[in-house]
Amino acid sequence: MVGALIVLVAVVLGFVVFRDINRADPASPVEDVDYARTAELAREEAGFELLSPPSLPEGWRATSVDFTSGPRGSWHLGMLTAEEQYVGLEQSTGAPDSMVETHVDAEARPAGSVTVGGERWRTWSDGGGDLALVRREADTTTLVVGNDVPREQLVAFAASLR
Numbered sequence: 001m002v003g004a005l006i007v008l009v010a011v012v013l014g015f016v017v018f019r020d021i022n023r024a025d026p027a028s029p030v031e032d033v034d035y036a037r038t039a040e041l042a043r044e045e046a047g048f049e050l051l052s053p054p055s056l057p058e059g060w061r062a063t064s065v066d067f068t069s070g071p072r073g074s075w076h077l078g079m080l081t082a083e084e085q086y087v088g089l090e091q092s093t094g095a096p097d098s099m100v101e102t103h104v105d106a107e108a109r110p111a112g113s114v115t116v117g118g119e120r121w122r123t124w125s126d127g128g129g130d131l132a133l134v135r136r137e138a139d140t141t142t143l144v145v146g147n148d149v150p151r152e153q154l155v156a157f158a159a160s161l162r
Helices: 002-022 035-045 096-103 151-160
Strands: 061-068 074-080 086-092 109-116 119-125 130-137 140-147
Touching (some): 086 151, 096 140, 109 151
Antiparallel strands (some): 074 086, 086 140, 109 119, 119 130
């Protein structure tokens, strides 16, 4: 009986090792999108100065893009960093507090400010690792939000916006 148990355990361990060696991790279900073309077309219709990066930082990829025209127009660009952390760029004519509530957290709190390219951006954070940089200029609010993304990366990304 002990011999049969040893053989059974050896077979199970062999199977586990075999599966681990031959397992192929599935491809990421998140597909990349071409945000540059959408940004180019959206700039023609936007009722505000639409911002987007001329290129993404190395290893980053755009995963979602959306533009809504009209008096309550909005622009969204969602990205994943090289570390697979989410960064979002949001623009609209909405008030900063409303955009923070929508795109960061209803419980987000002001966390100071940073200077990006000579412009003052307010920072917001929540208890879940989100950090947002928010700027209001004329009738447009621009929000850059990251989840567990270092502040320096968000500031560098915001500085790249054109």
